[in-house]
Each structure stands twice: as structure tokens, then as C-alpha cells.
Amino acid sequence: MFGFLAPGSGTSVLHSRRAAASRCGRRRLVARANVDVTKFPSEGSKDAVDVNKQPQEYVQLKEMLKGVSIFMIGMMGSGKSAVGKVLAQQIGYAYIDTDEVIQESMKMPITDIFEEHGEAGFRQVESVVIQQVSPYVRTVVSAGGGAVLNQENWGHMQNGLVVWLDPSVETIYERVKGDASRPLLKVDDPKAMIESILRERESLYEQADVKIGIEPEEGIEVVAFNTARGLTRFIEANPPKSAAHRPVGL
Numbered sequence: 001m002f003g004f005l006a007p008g009s010g011t012s013v014l015h016s017r018r019a020a021a022s023r024c025g026r027r028r029l030v031a032r033a034n035v036d037v038t039k040f041p042s043e044g045s046k047d048a049v050d051v052n053k054q055p056q057e058y059v060q061l062k063e064m065l066k067g068v069s070i071f072m073i074g075m076m077g078s079g080k081s082a083v084g085k086v087l088a089q090q091i092g093y094a095y096i097d098t099d100e101v102i103q104e105s106m107k108m109p110i111t112d113i114f115e116e117h118g119e120a121g122f123r124q125v126e127s128v129v130i131q132q133v134s135p136y137v138r139t140v141v142s143a144g145g146g147a148v149l150n151q152e153n154w155g156h157m158q159n160g161l162v163v164w165l166d167p168s169v170e171t172i173y174e175r176v177k178g179d180a181s182r183p184l185l186k187v188d189d190p191k192a193m194i195e196s197i198l199r200e201r202e203s204l205y206e207q208a209d210v211k212i213g214i215e216p217e218e219g220i221e222v223v224a225f226n227t228a229r230g231l232t233r234f235i236e237a238n239p240p241k242s243a244a245h246r247p248v249g250l
Ligand SMILES: Nc1ncnc2c1ncn2[C@@H]1O[C@H](COP(=O)(O)OP(=O)(O)OP(=O)(O)O)[C@@H](O)[C@H]1O
Pocket: 074, 075, 076, 077, 078, 079, 080, 081, 082, 083, 099, 142, 143, 144, 145, 175, 182, 218, 219, 220, 221, 223
């Protein structure tokens, strides 16, 4: 059904009423979620590894990053949390998982959030979390698999470097098939669902600064190492513009 156009707005009255109601619901939901990422780790990892035994890639990456944060994106089960934690530990960064912050803030598991507030409600809280973590430095942020769907999230993630972990559909399925914590995969054919979600999001994941392809036999440590190498190469190819190189007057 179409509504009337509100004068000069280009949006229908019906649509704008709905939008106002949804903004109101959004404010209530976000207030209820009481998101406060400052409760989560923001300092470098306490279990920092022995630098003498550390692979050179991590030492080099840490130096080159100069504190810039890293956002891990990718499908459910791609390894964002597992790999993100290892990477954070190796380079002495803090680690934050947006799914964990959301669950803690809403005091319920993700499946319940989806049931009670729908995927849209979950996405709203997710965006608030991403916005709150975006100014952090020296942090590896594991973003939810669907965080890439929201354009504003991309704006916030541009404060750091974005890494896409990209295993095959088969590998993802093998990792998540026994796990009931992912509401989008509670369907008759989860593998077909993974395929369909990936198809829908692939062009968004492609926007990452660094893409890490993952072979089935590559364990978490190997992928973390490859991620460090990928980031190092990216920074070498795209060195940050230093103040000295900026045109005078800007
Ligand atoms: N390279 C790997 N080799 C073997 N197992 C892995 C690898 N990467 C991740 N896993 C395992 O796969 C499962 C899913 O990984 P993880 O939770 O890190 O994915 P995720 O991308 O954070 O998923 P979600 O977005 O759904 O939270 C975990 O049991 C993890 O230990």
C-alpha cells in the first residue's frame, strides 16, 4: 500500500509515521540495551606474549599499525572471534566482540534478542556498539557477521583497518552445524542459507581493506599469522599520509 507524499519531503506520510514510530522504538530499545563498551577491555592484552619468541610478522605489524584498531568481518563461523583473539594477544591489543557486548547489554542470548526484537532490533543495538568502539585505539574488534549490512557501521569501521576472513561455505557449515546460537541458521537447510547469505553480502565483505582466504586445513594460528601478514602488506602498499606530506594550509 502506498501513502501520500509529505509536502517537500519526498517520503510518504505513512512511511514517515512508520519511520517516526520506529525511531521511537529504536530509542527505547537502545536505552534498554544500556550499551556501555567502556566496561569491556580497552587496554592492551594482559597476557602479552614473550617478544623474544614472537614471530617477526607480529612485531612488525604492531610497529606499523601505530595503535590503529582492526575490525574483523566475515560470515558466521569464519573465525573472527577465534582469530581476532590470537591476533590481539600477539600484538598486545585489547579484544572486543560486538556480539558479546550486545548479549551482555541486553542480558539475553542473541537468539532471544532476534525473537523478542527481530533482526532489525538486533541490528540497531549492534550499530550503537560499533559506534561506541570505533574511537578505540589498539583494539581488535570482532564485528557480527551482519554488521556490514549497515552503511553507518562502515563509516565507523573506517577508523581502523577492516579484515575479511573468507573460508568456503563448506568450511563454515562444518564449523557451525552443531551450534544452535545463530538464529539465522535455524532453518531446514542451513548450508543453503549460508550460501544465500554469503551471496547477498559478498560485495559488502569485498569492501574490506584486507581479504584473507582460508583453506580448510589452516588452523586458527595459521589464519592469525596470515592476517598479520596481509595487514602488513596492506600498510606497506598504503602508507599513512604523515603530517609532513600534507599540503601547507590544510
Ligand atoms: N581456522 C580455524 N580452524 C579451525 N577451527 C576454527 C578456525 N577458525 C575458527 N574455528 C572454530 O570455528 C568456530 C567458529 O569460529 P568463531 O566463533 O571464531 O567464528 P565467528 O566468525 O566469530 O562467528 P560468529 O560471527 O557467528 O560469532 C569456533 O569453534 C572456532 O574455534
